[in-house]
Amino acid sequence: MNAVAVIGTGQTNHAKARPDVTQPELIREAVDAALVDAGLTADDIDAVVMSNMEMFEGRALPELWVAEGAYGTGKPVFKIATGGTSGTSACIAGFHQAGSGAFDTVLVVGFEKHSEGHTQTGMALVDPFWDRAVASGALGNFALSISQYMAERGVTEEHAAQVAVKARRNAANNPHAHLQMPDLTIDDVLKSRMLAEPLHLLDMCPQSDGAAAIVVASGDTARKRGPKAAWVHAAATRHDQPYLGDLDRRLITTRALRSAAASAYAQAGITDPLRDFDIAEIYEPASYAELAWYEALEFCDDGEARRLIDDGVTSMDGELPVNPSGGVLSTNPVGASGVIRVAEASLQLLGRAGDRQVAGAKTALATGYGVYAWSDVIVLRSEMP
Amino acid sequence: MILEGTIRLPFSYAAGGIGTQFLIALRDEQRILGARCESCSTVTCPARPFCSQCHAAVTDLIEVGPAGNVVARTETPGKGVFGLIRLDGANTAILHRLVGPVDQWRRGARVSAVFAEERTAGINDIEGFVIEGDQP
Numbered sequence: 066m067n068a069v070a071v072i073g074t075g076q077t078n079h080a081k082a083r084p085d086v087t088q089p090e091l092i093r094e095a096v097d098a099a100l101v102d103a104g105l106t107a108d109d110i111d112a113v114v115m116s117n118m119e120m121f122e123g124r125a126l127p128e129l130w131v132a133e134g135a136y137g138t139g140k141p142v143f144k145i146a147t148g149g150t151s152g153t154s155a156c157i158a159g160f161h162q163a164g165s166g167a168f169d170t171v172l173v174v175g176f177e178k179h180s181e182g183h184t185q186t187g188m189a190l191v192d193p194f195w196d197r198a199v200a201s202g203a204l205g206n207f208a209l210s211i212s213q214y215m216a217e218r219g220v221t222e223e224h225a226a227q228v229a230v231k232a233r234r235n236a237a238n239n240p241h242a243h244l245q246m247p248d249l250t251i252d253d254v255l256k257s258r259m260l261a262e263p264l265h266l267l268d269m270c271p272q273s274d275g276a277a278a279i280v281v282a283s284g285d286t287a288r289k290r291g292p293k294a295a296w297v298h299a300a301a302t303r304h305d306q307p308y309l310g311d312l313d314r315r316l317i318t319t320r321a322l323r324s325a326a327a328s329a330y331a332q333a334g335i336t337d338p339l340r341d342f343d344i345a346e347i348y349e350p351a352s353y354a355e356l357a358w359y360e361a362l363e364f365c366d367d368g369e370a371r372r373l374i375d376d377g378v379t380s381m382d383g384e385l386p387v388n389p390s391g392g393v394l395s396t397n398p399v400g401a402s403g404v405i406r407v408a409e410a411s412l413q414l415l416g417r418a419g420d421r422q423v424a425g426a427k428t429a430l431a432t433g434y435g436v437y438a439w440s441d442v443i444v445l446r447s448e449m450p
Numbered sequence: 451m452i453l454e455g456t457i458r459l460p461f462s463y464a465a466g467g468i469g470t471q472f473l474i475a476l477r478d479e480q481r482i483l484g485a486r487c488e489s490c491s492t493v494t495c496p497a498r499p500f501c502s503q504c505h506a507a508v509t510d511l512i513e514v515g516p517a518g519n520v521v522a523r524t525e526t527p528g529k530g531v532f533g534l535i536r537l538d539g540a541n542t543a544i545l546h547r548l549v550g551p552v553d554q555w556r557r558g559a560r561v562s563a564v565f566a567e568e569r570t571a572g573i574n575d576i577e578g579f580v581i582e583g584d585q586p
Contacts, residue, residue, distance in 0.1 A: 123457050262527075312521065
């Protein structure tokens with residue numbers, strides 16, 4: 066793949082519900098912001114990649130109905146739907162489109178309007194023979210895996226609650242974030258409603274309405290625009306077994322994420338992730354997942370994630386700030402959430418992340434995570450490859 | 451303006467060759483089958499047509515369980531306790547209900563399947579799992 070860079074980003078202000086706009090109108094807000102940010106008009110866009118989980122809005126072929134919001138009419142348009150990885154996978158598809166020479170400038174836009182559908186129904190439409198017939202949905206799935214993870218890695222509810230608090234405090238610096246809970250405490254998390262033991266309400270991501278877009282350009286175009294861009298140094302995606310009972314895909318093994326990370330780190334020359342990355346935007350749908358990702362992403366050895374959160378290594382003033390945006394725990398329009406990871410990582414490298422800026426960030430990590438079955442890892446730098 | 455409505459989604463999914471044999475053995479014989487990969491010896495249960503490790507097509511069905519170990523568990527308020535159970539002889543786990551007093555459900559517990567009185571060739575022909583030795 067030739068060099069490509071992110072040259073513009075745009076997001077809505079994510080919220081529990083946006084009853085004031087339709088799906089294409091929501092997308093248009095993020096797309097217009099990204100085009101302005103890139104200094105381009107819709108005519109400069111050669112192709113559009115969309116990401117959305119159509120079952121969450123109960124609407125088939127969302128790209129058919131909403132692409133007009135992304136100025137898609139008359140252009141190549143397709144959609145990617147891989148659960149939580151939809152957005153990062155769409156970004157990777159955009160990187161490949163611009164990096165292959167097929168197109169020069171590509172718009173990637175993800176969205177979800179959870180308020181318009183029934184997400185639990187969408188999540189429940191899993192394997193009909195073995196899993197759906199007994200129990201289904203994201204919560205029980207996580208809770209089962211977490212019970213194994215806690216026992217084998219010595220993680221407690223208090224460790225997870227620290228992650229939940231860190232995310233919501235970071236979100237208070239991000240005007241786009243859905244949940245604004247700057248005063249949240251560990252006690253609040255532990256006392257929040259039990260959803261599926263050991264998962265409390267505040268251990269989980271919210272369901273948000275929102276859209277996010279990035280503009281990806283070929284290296285030549287990005288260079289001509291000026292020196293500032295977020296350059297793609299690596300991208301890797303992996304699929305894994307889908308069944309709940311497949312023991313080698315759980316939080317303790319995280320086979321797909323470890324494999325994607327190994328590939329991306331080799332591409333980008335990352336040898337000591339905790340030191341090499343200046344900032345990380347990782348897809349953590351549950352507090353416990355962030356701890357498991359620390360291990361899978363090689364920030365620490367297995368069993369050491371609790372030390373990272375105890376010692377504040379991943380807080381805003383730590384060695385590697387993780388999710389300055391507040392992460393998925395604070396904002397989760399699923400189809401947009403992966404795009405938000407890449408957009409936030411890019412903003413950090415461009416030095417335009419406002420109150421959530423990590424000073425001098427030069428190397429950033431963005432990840433996606435979808436239904437245990439997909440993992441994406443992306444490495445971005447302010448320097449050209 | 452908000453438009454309200456509900457969509458029905460009827461379905462009729464084929465269980466396939468391996469899946470059908472698994473379901474018929476449950477219904478007619480109260481036996482639980484695993485699919486054993488002839489290439490790498492991995493046994494999936496519920497039985498699946500492709501090996502979870504090496505992707506080979508699998509045709510060899512063997513009996514597993516009905517006893518096994520709880521490898522993961524969660525309690526969902528109002529809905530009961532659910533577990534992942536690795537049946538004796540299988541390499542993958544089965545998702546099912548853990549029946550009986552909540553406080554006995556720990557990881558590693560030895561359990562055994564209880565079959566439903568009325569069986570319809572579905573995974574719920576297993577009513578749930580109880581502590582081994584507690585079968586009715």
